[in-house]
Amino acid sequence: QKEVEQNSGPLSVPEGAIASLNCTYSDRGSQSFFWYRQYSGKSPELIMSIYSNGDKEDGRFTAQLNKASQYVSLLIRDSQPSDSATYLCAGGYNTDKLIFGTGTRLQVFP
Amino acid sequence: EPEVTQTPSHQVTQMGQEVILRCVPISNHLYFYWYRQILGQKVEFLVSFYNNEISEKSEIFDDQFSVERPDGSNFTLKIRSTKLEDSAMYFCASSARNQPQHFGDGTRLSIL
Numbered sequence: 120q121k122e123v124e125q126n127s128g129p130l131s132v133p134e135g136a137i138a139s140l141n142c143t144y145s146d147r148g149s150q151s152f153f154w155y156r157q158y159s160g161k162s163p164e165l166i167m168s169i170y171s172n173g174d175k176e177d178g179r180f181t182a183q184l185n186k187a188s189q190y191v192s193l194l195i196r197d198s199q200p201s202d203s204a205t206y207l208c209a210g211g212y213n214t215d216k217l218i219f220g221t222g223t224r225l226q227v228f229p
Numbered sequence: 230e231p232e233v234t235q236t237p238s239h240q241v242t243q244m245g246q247e248v249i250l251r252c253v254p255i256s257n258h259l260y261f262y263w264y265r266q267i268l269g270q271k272v273e274f275l276v277s278f279y280n281n282e283i284s285e286k287s288e289i290f291d292d293q294f295s296v297e298r299p300d301g302s303n304f305t306l307k308i309r310s311t312k313l314e315d316s317a318m319y320f321c322a323s324s325a326r327n328q329p330q331h332f333g334d335g336t337r338l339s340i341l
Contacts, residue, residue, distance in 0.1 A: 153329055162320055162332045163272060207272065216262065216274040216285055217330060 121146040123210050125220035132227055138195040140223050142208030145189070149210035149218075152184055154193045157205045157222065166206070167193060198227045231255045233333035235321050241339045242311050250306045250336045252321030261304045262322040262330060263296065265289070272320065278304065308338075316340045 122145040132138045140154075151170050155163035167182040169175045169191070175182045181194040191210075195202055205222040234253045242248045254261050263275040277284040278296055286294075295307045304323075308315055318337050322330040 151329075155332075162318075162335045165329050165331060168329045209272075211330075216277055216287070217264075217272075218274070219272040221271045 121149070121210070121218050123208055123218050123220035125208050125223050127221055128224040129226045130223055132198050132225070134198060134200060134227055134229050136198050136227075138198045138202065138225055138227070140193040140195070140206050140208075140225065142191040142193075142220055143189055144191065144208075144210045144218075146210065146218075147186070147189065151211045152182070152191045153209045153211065153217065154180075154182060154191075155207040155209060155219075156202075157207055159205075163207055195225075198225075200227050200229055203227050233321055233323055233331055235319075235333035235336050237336060238334065239337045239339070241341065244313055244340050245310050248308050248311055248338065250308075250319050250321075250338070252304045252306070252323075252333055253302050254304055254321070254323030255331060256302070258323035258325050258331075260284075260324045260326070260330075261296075261298070262324075263306045264320045264322065264332075265317040266320065266335075267317045275306070275319075311338075311340045313340050 124143045154166045157163045169182040169184045179196045183192045205224045207222045208220040209217040211217045236251045261278040266272045276286045276290045293309045318335045320335045321333045324330040
């Protein structure tokens with residue numbers, strides 16, 4: 120059974136701080152990893168994709184992948200109250216299905 | 230920016246009735262998906278579709294479910310005889326080859 124695990128949170132950080140979100144996965148065959156943001160009652164919105172070991176940066180977001188440890192993380196720098204949402208980690212196989220974690224709820228307080 | 234559109238946004242149906250959820254994927258995408266999310270739970274894969282056939286389906290996608298691409302733009306999910314436990318948000322997604330999936334706003338299905 121392929122699983123993606125996340126701490127459900129909430130993770131509370133002050134405005135301007137770095138938020139660190141983590142995810143582990145069970146299937147070594149997973150090739151692609153994604154972070155989606157989901158506001159309450161809304162659909163998942165793609166934030167980052169990462170396919171190879173190392174870091175990938177996009178604006179305030181940095182995704183990190185360590186395939187040996189089966190670990191994916193998302194760092195959000197200069198966190199804003201508007202970043203408050205649930206962050207979903209997902210693993211996939213090219214254009215195949217995505218396996219989602221339960222999501223980590225992030226709260227950024229002013 | 231192109232987006233996946235889903236209709237209706239909310240569907241209320243009596244148990245045992247058929248329901249069709251509609252999606253218009255992003256125009257140059259060739260891979261289509263349906264997911265569902267029961268309230269408070271994780272997003273779950275239902276089915277993937279490529280080249281006019283199902284690529285993969287989950288255990289949830291039983292004989293009561295079907296998908297169709299009736300024309301060049303629409304992608305539909307049909308539930309033949311709805312059950313109470315089918316109540317959920319249903320998300321359509323699409324992708325280009327080897328590209329991330331983009332999700333529509335979802336259809337909230339409520340079974341009474």
